[in-house]
Amino acid sequence: MDKRRLTYIALAAAGVLTLTGFLLAFFVATPAQTIATLSTGGGRLFGGVFVSHPIDFGQKIFYFHVPVAITSFAVFFFTAYFGARFLITRDPAYDVKARIAAEVTLIFVLLTMLTGDLWTRWAWGVWWVWEPRLTTYFILTLLVVAYFVLRASVDDDERRAVYAAVFGIIAFIDAPISFAITRLVPSELHPVVIGVPGGLDGTQLAAFLIAMFGMLAFGFVIYQLRWREERVKERIEALKSALED
Amino acid sequence: MTDATDTAVSAEGLTRVFGVRKALDCVDFALPVGGFLSIFGPNGAGKTTLLRALTTLQAPSSGTARVLGLDVVRDAVELRSHIGLISHNPLLYPDLSAEENLVFFSDMYGVEDVSGRVRDLLDAVELSHRRFDLVRTFSRGMLQRLSIARALLHRPEVLFLDEPYSGLDPHAMDILDSLIAQIRHEHTFVMVSHDLAKGLELCTHALILAKGKVARYDEKAYIDDTTFAAEYRSVVGLGVA
Amino acid sequence: MPSAPATAAKARPARKLSWRQFRAILRKDIVMELRTFEMLTSMGLYTLLTLAIYAIALSASGNGFDVRLIAAGLLWLAFIFTSMLGLNRSLVHEKDQGCLEALLLSPVDRPVIFFAKAVGNLIFLLIVQVFTVPLFFLMFLSSHAIGGQFWMIPLSLLVGAVGVAGVGTLLATISVNTRGRDFILAVLFVPLMYPLLLAAVGATSAGVLGGQSYVADFWRDMALAGGYDVIMLLAAYGLYEFVIGA
Known part of the structure; x- marks a missing residue:
């Protein structure tokens, strides 16, 4: 019962926080400062990222894109973590937890791709750039999809769980390496802008952090609701097989 | 524990579960050195799982199994050098x-x-x-x-036979019989089979497995062939339903 | 303290046995391959087909196009697809008659199987590279001079191949037990290989293209590829026991 109440509180918090973040981002947060030294084409440095489009709308997506991206990575950690727990305990509940975490990761990774794409459209005027973060998230999407493709191709329950756990762990190890190497190996064809989030002023930081916690809460809520659904399903299955006996 | 030295293969509360599915449910038996255990059971009764547990390929969820006093989990590597497997593969x-x-x-x-x-x-x-x-x-x-x-x-001191007769023509079966007869006296055997006649002919102990549980475990001396067959059929019928 | 020498004495023959098992698996794989040439012919042929496709892809680029700009990428592309073909094969014959089970029933430490299989795969990948690289240069780069230094190319290919063989062996052991083996291997393999490929293509490219500060670029990319190798090989080694026992 306690978990259930926590889920509802988190759901309320997620709604309030993301809405507040949204409003703050558009109405309160100071627009990106123009950098005098980067005067070419009215470019701006925003959140450490160089933004060339003159319209300020592009920057607003920053407040959602980055929190979503961070959340996806945080949830992906749990896929690996529950996978490891499964390998140690062989308790199928951990396999279900890992799978749900991967589902939530997929949602957030896709959202990251979507918001990232909007960003590139507004900031650089193109739909897709092989920019380090977008590239990494593209690979991350492929990894999460691969996780589900793998699950679907194994018939035996336990073997499926073991393989999924192993792949979840190695994919989670691979993701930060992708991130690092994509940034460190510059491509000659597409000059990339490497930015570090930071350099936000008070109102920007507030909007960002509020949106951030809102997204994390959303991730948690989706996870909890899916987990409860799975538990109910499991109980139904158990009852069915009991009836068959 | 007093007869640990003359027990070749044993299981105590051997259970293997995954989720709601129990492949093995509290399997108990003890086979003396030099014995020949035939494990019977319909498909899906857990015969293969039991064999895989006894040969260290799948760790049990709970309970223990021992071969020559060696635990299938803790002493797995050493155990493996004391057993051999003859499979239909x-x-x-x-x-x-x-x-x-x-x-x-x-x-x-x-x-x-x-x-x-x-x-x-x-x-x-x-x-x-x-x-x-x-x-x-x-x-x-x-x-x-x-x-x-x-x-x-x-x-190896203990030989495991996994449906060794399946896919063999009568001539090859005879050869297999004579080979087993040759090595019979110096080994302990555990055979998984659904060929009731063959299994009963060779064994000293028989075990019927149904839905992961031991439905019957006895020495051959106490087994009457015809009633045993009837009993097996009733168990198989149960397993199919 | 009296137990210490006893365990040491026990550990030595165990290590000796592991070494003997390692050599046995490796020798068996090589003997079987030399007998059937199954992996090497299929990989070699696949390479030739890929090169033919490159010729088609580049046919409209005209004489002015400098192939060296994309040579490293093309070389790695051919290599990565052929290696998937080979990796699959290397586990399929273990699976065919239940041999893997026989292997697991023997008193062998699971990492020994991993290392033996990975080293065997590495050897086959290197053999294919020895064929592919000269052929590629002959067909596509004979009219161009190498901008960097030649030794950089085989060295970067070697470092890449180590990662491909190590992670590939783990993934092939997984995919061999799935429906649609080849497809599953590709789906798992390519995204996991992405960072290594990026670094390796960078390093090979530095060797082919040269240019400003290419030596520093080469070593940076080599360090990244090497780092990937170390981390991912450790992970694959640690996880192999679970995979092979499942």
């Missing part, structure tokens, strides 16, 4: 010759005097004349004989 590399296969598995088991041991075993299973031929070219019966030689390489 030949477990041989088709692109290696008979001799190369045996030499390979000798290396895996750390057998000493490899060439002598391999020669002796090829003689014993009457395959010396084909020792340089690829296993790919062997008939089903020859494969089975070579597979027995492979299982005996490291002089």
Whole structure:
């Protein structure tokens, strides 16, 4: 019962926080400062990222894109973590937890791709750039999809769980390496802008952090609701097989 | 624990669960050294799982199993050098010759005097004349004989037989029978089979497995062939439903 | 303290046995391959087909196009697809007649199987590279001079191949037990290989193209590829026991 109440509180918090973040981002947060030294084409440095489009709308997506991206990575950690727990305990509940975490990761990774794409459209005027973060998230999407493709191709329950756990762990190890190497190996064809989030002023930081916690809460809520659904399903299955006996 | 020295294979509360599915449910038995245990059961009764648990390939969820006093989890590596498996699968590399296969598995088991041991075993299973031929070219019966030689390489004390008769023609069955008879007195056997007649003929102990549970475990002396068959059929009927 | 020498004495023959098992598996894989040439012919042929496709892809680029700009990428592309073909094969013959089970029933430490299989795969990948690289240069780069230094190319290919063989062996052991083996291997393999490929293509490219500060670029990319190798090989080694026992 306690978990259930926590889920509802988190759901309320997620709604309030993301809405507040949204409003703050558009109405309160100071627009990106123009950098005098980067005067070419009215470019701006925003959140450490160089933004060339003159319209300020592009920057607003920053407040959602980055929190979503961070959340996806945080949830992906749990896929690996529950996978490891499964390998140690062989308790199928951990396999279900890992799978749900991967589902939530997929949602957030896709959202990251979507918001990232909007960003590139507004900031650089193109739909897709092989920019380090977008590239990494593209690979991350492929990894999460691969996780589900793998699950679907194994018939035996336990073997499926073991393989999924192993792949979840190695994919989670691979993701930060992708991130690092994509940034460190510059491509000659597409000059990339490497930015570090930071350099936000008070109102920007507030909007960002509020949106951030809102997204994390959303991730948690989706996870909890899916987990409860799975538990109910499991109980139904158990009852069915009991009836068959 | 008093009879630990003369118990070859034993299980205590051996259970293997995954989720709601119980493949093995509290399996208990003890087989003395030199015994021949036949495990009967319909498909899906957990025979294969039991065999895989006893041969260290799948760790039990709870309970223990021992072979020659060695625990299947803690002493897995040592245990493996005391057991051999003869399966309906030949477990041989088709692109290696008979001799190369045996030499390979000798290396895996750390057998000493490899060439002598391999020669002796090829003689014993009457395959010396084909020792340089690829296993790919062997008939089903020859494969089975070579597979027995492979299982005996490291002089295991306990032999596991996994449906050894399935897929064999009557002639190959006779050869297998005589080979088992030859090595019968110096080994303990555990055989998984759904061939009731064959299993009962060979065994000293019989075990019926149904839905992962031991439906019956007894010494052969206490088993009447006809009632046993009826009992087995009722269990199989139960398992199918 | 009296137990210490006893365990040491026990550990030595165990290590000796592991070494013997390692050699046995490796020798068996090589003997079987030399007998059938299954992996090497299929990989070699696949390489030739890929090169033919490159010729088609580049046919409209005209004489002015400098192939060196994309040579490293093309080389790695051919290599990565052929290696998937080979990796699959290397586990399929273990699976065919239940041989893997026989292997697992022997008193062998699971990492020994991993290392033996990975080293075997590495050897086959290197053999294919030895064929592919000269052929590629002959067909596509004979009219161009190498901008960097030649030794950089084989060295970067070697470091890449180590990662491909190590992670590939783990993934092939997984995919061999799935429905649609080849497809599953590709789906798992390519995204996991992405960072290594990026670094390796960078390093190979530095060797082919040269240019400003290419030596520093080469070593940076080599360090990244090497780092990937170390981390991912450790992970694959640690996880292999679970995979092979499942």
